[in-house]
Amino acid sequence: MKVIKRLTILMLIALLAISMTACGGTTSNMSGSKFTTVYYYHPISPGAPKNPYNATGNSFTSFDKMQLAWSANSATDLNKFYPGLAEKWSANSDGTTATVEIQPKAKWSNGKPVTANDVKTSMAIAFTQGTAQSFSLGSVKVLSQKKVELSQLPGAKYNMFLHDLLQQTVVPDFQYGKLLPKNIWALIDQSLYSGKDKAKAAQAKKAQEQITKLGKSITTFAPKTDISAGPFVLKRLNPGEAYLVKNKYFYASEKVKVGSVSLRNYTGNQQIWNYLTSGQLDAAPFTAMPQNVLDNIVKTKGNQKVVSPTYVAASLAFDQKFYPYGNVNVRKALAYVIDRKAVQKVAEPVVGKPSKYTDGIVDSVAGKWIDASTRSKMDTYDLNLKKATAMLQKEGFKKTNGKWVMPNGKPWTMDIYVVNGFSDWIQGGKVISSQLTNFGIDAKPTIVSSFAQYQADLAAQKYAVGFWLDSLGASMYTSFGRIYGMPDGYNVVGGKLTYSDQKDKTKGNWVGIPQNLKLSAGEKVNPGKLTYQLNQMKVDEQRPNVQKLALATNEYVPLIEIWDYIHVQFVNNNRFTNFPVKDEGLMNNMPGVWMSMGYVTPKSSK
Incomplete structure (x- = not known):
């Protein structure tokens, strides 16, 4: 039962980051509108490709790596989401088909529009990574440049279909489409056969093997430049940090008040504790710590503890x-x-x-x-x-x-x-x-x-x-x-x-x-x-x-x-204000999501 899908695994790793220990890092100029935090989904790896499908790829969720929508982490409504690249979405009465409409102004960081073809290509790649199968995706139909329809396998009735597909990574067709064979959807259809016909079953196994092999080659793809549809685009990185600058083509660019982001690398809690006690982070993720460390962190000027529900x-x-x-x-x-x-x-x-x-x-x-x-x-x-x-x-x-x-x-x-x-x-x-x-x-x-x-x-x-x-x-x-x-x-x-x-x-x-x-x-x-x-x-x-x-x-x-x-995280009000601390669902997302919705405002320098 593929309960732990890629996105769910990313959530898991974020939670597991609460229980790690220390490493070294880099210091950065904290002035201006540069927002500094740590990225906890994976290490920053110089030399690794700018590829969201690579396990150590330099692609950063909510900043330059985008999804159709962002979960509100509701315990009673699993389909409650904040908009991402999708402006709106709907599902039929039994939840087996979803229609997604892309943000009208959504563009990639090179100025090209984000289209339904990008979503279709991204879903084909999801099959090569084994994630699309886990939520019973069967087909993707482009309805217009900005509208796409996604359906479950015939006979399937997975009640988290909409929940899972909205959290899939979206990449540009013009950059990743060339990695897929022209018959990719025919291969996908063949691979999904589960009947008793021996010839079709053999064909399905062969197609599955081809798709798995294709998935491995996609993870090694190394784009020359970071093409982002998010609020930021990767400018440079070193072993200590990734530095991203505002993406002028982002669909809600006018809401993003932060000019740049420094994502500090780390391998454990000790380093985050040191950053927090010295007031170097504008936000910090869910982090394990003893009571004396917490006491020191909250004593630091500007630091604010934020508590929200978690389910683990x-x-x-x-x-x-x-x-x-x-x-x-x-x-x-x-x-x-x-x-x-x-x-x-x-x-x-x-x-x-x-x-x-x-x-x-x-x-x-x-x-x-x-x-x-x-x-x-x-x-x-x-x-x-x-x-x-x-x-x-x-x-x-x-x-x-x-x-x-x-x-x-x-x-x-x-x-x-x-x-x-x-x-x-x-x-x-x-x-x-x-x-x-x-x-x-x-x-x-x-x-x-x-x-x-x-x-x-x-x-x-x-x-x-x-x-x-x-x-x-x-x-x-x-x-x-x-x-x-x-x-x-x-x-x-x-x-x-x-x-x-x-x-x-x-x-x-x-x-x-x-x-x-x-x-x-x-x-x-x-x-x-x-x-x-x-x-x-x-x-x-x-x-x-x-x-x-x-x-x-x-x-x-x-x-x-x-x-x-218990979900305990931190924000610092010395350099920025207007954090979404009263919106638990939004706070449980990464800071790039906050910024895309108009939160996080730099304090004017004196």
């Missing part, structure tokens, strides 16, 4: 293929051993709250979905070492000389995998390891070199226990898909749900929970199917599935939710 939790997850974690009572016992409040207090004291329940949803959203009757059936898994001991003993575990021995006669040891630079995960891993060791399980945090490597190793079933982000996003589909989607072997191919068990290590199933679970009330459920159904239901129809999924998560504990994140 940190959890300790299990690969049930590994002994003894396939035993649900073992996982429950561990939940009783871990003191979540103590872990959060050390690991994420400023931007975290202890999770009240392990249910697959952050607490701030759960109240909208889980009624009192359902909640009364759930265990809070509060710290209870006696209960944990009794459960393990009942399962055949024995304690000898203060150490737990598993039923197979081997001592119980545990590596808790975390990612290098993710300081909150590392600190959380240390505290949990200490708690488990004190309980009699020899545990230690084990650090993986990078998040990319971590995800690959998880998918390859290399870790028994490790940190994971769940409850990702306001959508219940994406929230539960973090457990019962791709990580549990479920995927959507050709608009149909498929499942792969853990015997095939190439399909990414590292959770390994049984397909069918029996709830305490006696009902049998398939969490993967229930999650998939959410993407076809309207929001007001989803509650029964959500309640069952929350109960299944609480009763079978595929992971232990440790803390919910």
Whole structure:
């Protein structure tokens, strides 16, 4: 189940940037209307192409890299957006077809108009990157120079279709169209076949291989110049910063009061803390920090803390293929051993709250979905070492000389995998390891070199226990898909749900929970199917599935939710004013979006 699409992944990386450590940078002249912040989606990489499809490409979301629209991050209306390159949009009654009208004045930074052909080419490229398939895009029809119609695959009914397509990157056809073969849409049509005709299935596989190969070549494309449809265009960069200047052809240029932007490079929180405490940043993203650092930051003249909702939790997850974690009572016992409040207090004291329940949803959203009757059936898994001991003993575990021995006669040891630079995960891993060791399980945090490597190793079933982000996003589909989607072997191919068990290590199933679970009330459920159904239901129809999924998560504990994140960011009013601090949805976007809507005004120099 491709729940984590490219754009959602970008959101994830932005959230993960809260948990990284330090590096060096550069200083810049802070005078005039140059706005200084940090770019947290990827490092600034001199020599990397100015290409938004390259993992380290020098393309910067909201500044020069543009989307059709920007999410308002609403927990109740997933299709609430702020305009981007799209002036307006609409969908048919069942949400399977969307019509998008491009901003009439939208132009690229060389003066050429942004057209429907640019959108069509961008969507073709999205197929080569594997993102268009994830929201069941089937066809793109140009209606006029500034109007385009996008439809789902016949038979598909993905309820986040509009939500996902509006967040796709748009690139110029005159620059990227030449990278695509003339028959690209015929290839796409062939690749989407999912029927039983063997000849067509073989043709589809061949087309998919061609498209995948094409996607790799597109990521290496290195344009000579940055062609931007955003409020800024890249002027120069070095290892410490990217410098962008105002794009005079931007469709809302008159609203942009900032003359230039300096995006400071960084690899972790320590550097952002230093920037903030010295008053060098005009805005800073969601950033993990201890209380003493926060106190120093807010003491700095001009700094203002801004708090807004976020929809993500940190959890300790299990690969049930590994002994003894396939035993649900073992996982429950561990939940009783871990003191979540103590872990959060050390690991994420400023931007975290202890999770009240392990249910697959952050607490701030759960109240909208889980009624009192359902909640009364759930265990809070509060710290209870006696209960944990009794459960393990009942399962055949024995304690000898203060150490737990598993039923197979081997001592119980545990590596808790975390990612290098993710300081909150590392600190959380240390505290949990200490708690488990004190309980009699020899545990230690084990650090993986990078998040990319971590995800690959998880998918390859290399870790028994490790940190994971769940409850990702306001959508219940994406929230539960973090457990019962791709990580549990479920995927959507050709608009149909498929499942792969853990015997095939190439399909990414590292959770390994049984397909069918029996709830305490006696009902049998398939969490993967229930999650998939959410993407076809309207929001007001989803509650029964959500309640069952929350109960299944609480009763079978595929992971232990440790803390919910709180979105804390900063602005500085010394050089600029008029930040959108009262608009939570807008603040959760990057500063280029604020500026394109008329916010952020330089203070007059004296």
